[in-house]
Each structure stands twice: as C-alpha cells, then as structure tokens.
Amino acid sequence: MGATGYPVAGRDGLAVLDAEEIRRALTRIAHEILERTHGGDEVVLLGIPTRGVPLAHRLAARIGEFEGLEVPCGSLDVTMHRDDLRLRPARALGRTDLPPSGVDGKTVVLVDDVLYSGRTVRAALDALTDLGRPRAVQLAVLVDRGHRELPIRADYVGKNLPTSQREVVHVLLAEVDAQDAVMIGDEGRPS
Amino acid sequence: MKRHLISAADLSRGDALLILDTAEELASLADRPIKKLPTLRGRTVVNLFFEDSTRTRISFEAAAKRLSADVINFSAKGSSVAKGESLKDTALTLEAMGADAVVIRHSASGAAHRLAGWVRGSVVNAGDGTHEHPTQALLDAFTIRRKLRAASGRGAGLDGIRVTIVGDVLHSRVARSNVLLLSTLGAEVTLAAPPTLLPLAVDTWPCAVSYGLDTELPKSDVVMMLRVQQERMTDAYFPSVREYSRRYGLDAARMARLPDHAIVLHPGPMNRGVEIAAEVADSARSMIVEQVANGVTTRMAVLYLLLGGTEFPEVAS
Numbered sequence: 053m054g055a056t057g058y059p060v061a062g063r064d065g066l067a068v069l070d071a072e073e074i075r076r077a078l079t080r081i082a083h084e085i086l087e088r089t090h091g092g093d094e095v096v097l098l099g100i101p102t103r104g105v106p107l108a109h110r111l112a113a114r115i116g117e118f119e120g121l122e123v124p125c126g127s128l129d130v131t132m133h134r135d136d137l138r139l140r141p142a143r144a145l146g147r148t149d150l151p152p153s154g155v156d157g158k159t160v161v162l163v164d165d166v167l168y169s170g171r172t173v174r175a176a177l178d179a180l181t182d183l184g185r186p187r188a189v190q191l192a193v194l195v196d197r198g199h200r201e202l203p204i205r206a207d208y209v210g211k212n213l214p215t216s217q218r219e220v221v222h223v224l225l226a227e228v229d230a231q232d233a234v235m236i237g238d239e240g241r242p243s
Numbered sequence: 244m245k246r247h248l249i250s251a252a253d254l255s256r257g258d259a260l261l262i263l264d265t266a267e268e269l270a271s272l273a274d275r276p277i278k279k280l281p282t283l284r285g286r287t288v289v290n291l292f293f294e295d296s297t298r299t300r301i302s303f304e305a306a307a308k309r310l311s312a313d314v315i316n317f318s319a320k321g322s323s324v325a326k327g328e329s330l331k332d333t334a335l336t337l338e339a340m341g342a343d344a345v346v347i348r349h350s351a352s353g354a355a356h357r358l359a360g361w362v363r364g365s366v367v368n369a370g371d372g373t374h375e376h377p378t379q380a381l382l383d384a385f386t387i388r389r390k391l392r393a394a395s396g397r398g399a400g401l402d403g404i405r406v407t408i409v410g411d412v413l414h415s416r417v418a419r420s421n422v423l424l425l426s427t428l429g430a431e432v433t434l435a436a437p438p439t440l441l442p443l444a445v446d447t448w449p450c451a452v453s454y455g456l457d458t459e460l461p462k463s464d465v466v467m468m469l470r471v472q473q474e475r476m477t478d479a480y481f482p483s484v485r486e487y488s489r490r491y492g493l494d495a496a497r498m499a500r501l502p503d504h505a506i507v508l509h510p511g512p513m514n515r516g517v518e519i520a521a522e523v524a525d526s527a528r529s530m531i532v533e534q535v536a537n538g539v540t541t542r543m544a545v546l547y548l549l550l551g552g553t554e555f556p557e558v559a560s
Contacts, residue, residue: 129268132280132547142244142552144261145268182277 065222065237069211074194074232077210078107081192082114084208089159092121094187096155098128100164100176101146106227107194108163124151128162128183130175148179155184161208165223167193170204195234197221244548247359247366251377251424256400259384259428264397265544266385266537272309273536283312286550289342291333291358292369293319293349298511298535299369299379303346306542312550315340330354334361344550347371352416365549373414373475379510380420382541384428386530387465389537390506402429407459408450410469410491410518413440414476417510418469422450435459437491439480456491460500467508468493468519484517494520498528506530 069077086092092115099108105127112125129146131137162176173191180189192208197215215221215236224233244258254262272278288307292300300316307314319333330349337345344365347355352372359366370376384401392399406425412418412434425432432450434441445452453459460466471487481487493507501507507519507528515521524531 132282132551137282137551138553140552142548142550145265147268148271178281182279183275 065220065235067233067235068213069195069234071226071232074210074234077194078110079114081208081210082111082118085111085161085190085192086115086119088190088207089161092119092123094158095123096151096153096158096160096186097123097125098150098155098160098162098176098180099126100162100172101127101129103165103223103225103228104163105147106225107165107192108161109227111161111163111192124153124158126151128176128179130172130179133175133178135171135175148183150183155180155186157185157187159188159190160186161190161192163192165194165225166221167191167196167204167206167209168199168221170200170202173204174202194223195221246549247355247368248377248545248549249355249359249366249368250375251380251420251427254377254424254427256427256429259381259424260398260400262381262541262544262548263385263388265548266381266541267389267397269543269547270389270537270540272543273540279309279311281311282547282551283307283310286312286343287315287341288312288344288346288546288550289315289317289337289340290369291317291319291337291345291347293330293347293354294370296348296370298538299348302535302538303367303369303378303542305539306546307344309539310543310546310551312343312546315342330358331361334358337364338362344546367545367549370416372416373419374416375420375423376416376510377420377424378538378542378545379417380424381545382534382538383417383421383467383508383510384424385541386508386534386537387425387430387506390530390533391464391504400429401425404430404464405433405462406430406465406467407433407435407456407463408467408469409435409456409493411440411471411480412436412445412469413442413480414472415469418467419448421467422448426450430465433459433463435491437481437487456493456497457500460497461502463501464505465508466493466501466505467510470510470512471514471517488517492516492518492520493523495522495526498523498526501528508534510534 089095097108099105112123115123126149129148131145190207193206194210195213196209197213220237222235226232245253342364346367346369348369349371352374354371355368408418426449435453435456509531
C-alpha cells in the first residue's frame with residue numbers, strides 16, 4: 053500500500069491525532085518501554101509492516117536519545133501466518149528483517165499502527181515462534197480502536213480511540229505517506 | 244496472476260515481478276532455524292512426473308513442504324498407455340483425490356495445457372516436451388536479478404541486461420520460457436546456436452539470433468548454456484560432439500573473454516566437456532549451485548501465489 057489513493061486529512065475524514073500529538077505519544081511510549089523493561093536492556097523492537105516498521109524505528113531513535121542506548125530494531129512480516137489468507141487473492145509479502153542479535157532470550161516489543169481485531173498480533177506471535185524464543189513479548193500500538201476478536205491486549209498504547217466497526221482508522225506516517233496523522237472516516241470495515 | 248502457470252507468456256511484467264519479490268522475501272527462510280511456513284496447511288500438491296527428473300521434482304517437493312502443503316508424488320514413468328488417454332484418466336484420479344495443485348512434467352508439448360482443462364486445481368507446468376518450463380525461467384531471472392541487480396531490490400526488472408542463450412535451442416523448453424520471460428522483464432536476449440538447432444519460427448521470438456558464440460561473449464552480462472539433449476535428437480544436427488563443443492562449448496578461454504561481472508547459468512543436468520567445461524562449471528562465475536537453491540525459493544513463491552489466496556485467484560492484489 054503506497055501513498056497513492058490514501059486519504060487526505062480534511063477531505064476523507066476527521067484527523068484525530070496530528071503530527072505533534074503522534075510525536076508526544078511515541079515519546080511517552082518510549083519512556084514507558086524503558087520503565088517497564090528496567091532501562092531497555094535486552095529489548096528488541098520489531099515493527100509489523102507496513103506502518104509498524106517506521107514506528108519501531110522512531111521508538112528506537114527516541115530511546116537512543118533518552119538513554120544513549122542502541123536498541124536493536126527490525127521488522128516482522130506476518131502475511132504467511134494470517135488466518136484470513138483464503139478470503140482474498142494471494143498478497144505480496146512484507147519484509148522480515150531481524151537484527152543480527154536475534155530474538156532468543158530478549159524482550160521483544162512488537163510495534164504496529166492500529167490494534168483492532170487482534171488477528172494480526174496473533175499471526176505475529178506465531179511468526180515470532182518460528183524465529184526463536186524470546187524471554188517475553190510485549191505489544192506497542194499507536195492507536196487501539198477496540199473490537200477485539202481474540203484475547204489480546206496492548207502493553208503500550210498511544211491513544212485509545214473508541215470507534216464503531218463501520219468506521220475506518222488510517223494512520224499516516226511521513227516515511228510512507230509524506231505526512232503524520234491519524235484519521236477516522238466512515239467507509240465500512242477496512243479490508 | 245492466472246490460475247495456472249503453463250507458459251512464461253502467461254506472466255505480465257507485474258506478475259513476474261510479484262513472483263520475484265515474493266521469492267526475495269522467502270529466500271531469508273533458508274537462514275532460519277525453522278524453514279517452514281504454515282501457509283498452505285491442508286492443501287494438496289500432486290507432483291505428476293511422466294518424465295525423468297530429479298532436481299525439478301525434488302525442488303517442487305521441498306517448496307510445497309516448506310509451505311506445509313501435503314505432497315503426493317506420482318511417477319508415471321514406463322506407462323505404456325496411449326498418452327492422451329492415460330493423461331486424462333490420471334487427471335480424473337487426481338480430481339477424485341482433491342488435488343489443489345498439479346505440477347506436471349510430460350514428454351508431450353502441450354500436456355500441461357490439456358491437463359488444465361480437466362482438473363479443478365491449479366496446474367503448474369514443470370516442463371512439457373520441447374515447449375516450456377516457466378519455473379526454470381523464473382528461477383533464472385531471480386538468480387540474475389539477485390546477482391546483477393542486488394542494489395535495486397524489490398520491484399526491479401532486468402532492463403538492459405544482455406543475456407546470451409547458447410546451444411540446443413530447438414529441443415529446449417528452458418530456452419523458450421527464458422526468452423519470453425526475460426524479454427518481458429526488459430532483458431535483451433540473444434540466441435547463439437548452429438542453424439540446425441534453432442526452431443523454425445525463431446524470427447518471431449522476442450530476441451536476436453546469432454550463429455556464432457565468440458562475437459556475443461564480450462557483450463554478455465549473462466551466458467546461459469543449454470544442455471545438448473541427445474535423448475531428443477532423432478537426426479544429425481551437428482557433425483560430431485567434439486566439433487559442437489569446439490564451436491559452441493564454454494571453456495576457460497571463452498570465459499576469459501566475458502566482462503568481469505558476467506555470470507554463467509546452466510539449467511542442469513550438465514554434460515561436462517560438451518557444452519560446458521569442468522573448469523567453467525566449477526568457477527566463481529558459475530551460478531549453477533545458486534540456481535538450485537533459488538529454484539526452491541522461486542517455486543515456493545509460485546505455489547504461494549497460486550494457492551495462498553482465495554480458491555480461484557483471478558487477480559493478484
């Protein structure tokens with residue numbers, strides 16, 4: 053999914069977080085990760101493509117600023133582990149890129165843009181199992197919009213956003229979409 | 244993508260790039276402790292081989308197993324039943340077993356196409372007579388892109404890469420599929436072969452033709468040597484194997500005339516000393532081992548894109 057055809061703030065929906073608010077939310081999450089993991093030792097950040105990956109890198113940069121700590125950062129594609137593969141034509145794969153230190157014995161923080169049904173995170177947990185055995189797995193999301201279909205919750209949340217299932221939440225990030233914003237629109241359930 | 248993979252001509256540039264990009268992501272699987280994905284769990288892939296093959300069958304089997312599909316190997320070698328009839332009967336048997344994909348190799352050109360009309364699942368052509376072998380072309384394209392376009396990464400084609408395909412083009416399904424696919428991807432393909440080993444309608448193919456190898460070498464980024472298929476030769480196509488080897492074989496002296504970055508491909512199995520000299524086959528330019536490893540990865544990508552989505556994928560997203 054590229055920048056083309058992606059919604060524009062004001063035209064296609066209501067912006068609920070602007071660039072400044074996203075920056076503050078990520079700063080807070082970075083602090084929380086440091087707190088909860090006792091200084092960020094042995095932490096690995098893994099972003100879920102597409103937009104979880106730039107978020108993971110931003111968190112790693114923040115933690116670097118605060119503590120002078122270099123947190124290994126990578127990406128984890130979950131496509132091959134999804135439970136809804138057969139509902140749509142086969143889709144292109146994202147990138148899985150593990151830091152050289154691997155995930156064995158580490159505290160892995162999965163990073164994604166929106167937490168919704170929880171099915172993506174379930175797939176991510178399966179994908180992670182095939183890559184190694186982390187000491188613990190945590191979840192950081194920029195937006196939690198509710199409507200979980202599985203017993204999954206986030207450890208770090210940028211913003212809780214009560215939504216109806218008919219609404220669509222779009223996260224726009226400068227790295228992918230040329231601007232930072234979280235938008236909510238009314239377009240039926242996102243695919 | 245279409246439901247079947249019968250010919251490299253079925254693939255648009257977008258389809259081909261989707262397969263190569265998918266293969267690129269799947270390649271990292273080989274370095275992981277668990278080389279398996281759950282994606283095709285519960286799907287059945289039948290390997291239907293009417294002709295001898297080790298590497299292609301094993302490659303498809305490994306690819307399907309790494310995607311957790313169930314694999315049934317059906318080796319029909321030595322069957323004395325008339326070809327058309329037996330193929331249809333076999334197709335009905337497979338149909339009854341509920342095969343989601345059939346990988347077929349057959350000595351008759353067009354067998355895969357016929358089979359596609361009889362079964363519900365996807366048909367993947369693993370070589371039909373002297374017609375086509377599209378997954379070989381895909382793995383060759385993947386090998387070339389990884390080696391010569393590594394920096395461009397995903398979405399890159401083979402634009403401007405000069406590929407010379409040498410030898411027994413007449414009997415080679417690999418050559419036909421490669422000409423079609425590589426030209427779709429933007430490569431400039433030249434066939435170098437004796438006139439007797441070129442097919443009749445070669446002037447309609449999207450490639451150039453040369454009767455000599457030596458003139459093509461200095462301007463080739465990739466040289467693909469074809470096996471001399473003596474088992475398919477019913478006529479005298481060249482005076483002697485030794486003369487063929489001297490004019491069209493790739494030896495160390497010829498290899499030295501290639502540009503520094505050029506690579507050598509061979510679909511295997513090799514006739515060492517005929518079309519390729521041992522010191523070339525074992526040199527650093529030779530991609531023959533990489534081709535085998537890339538074969539599994541590329542076939543995984545094909546099986547995933549044909550079977551991984553909805554029951555009958557009409558278009559890929």
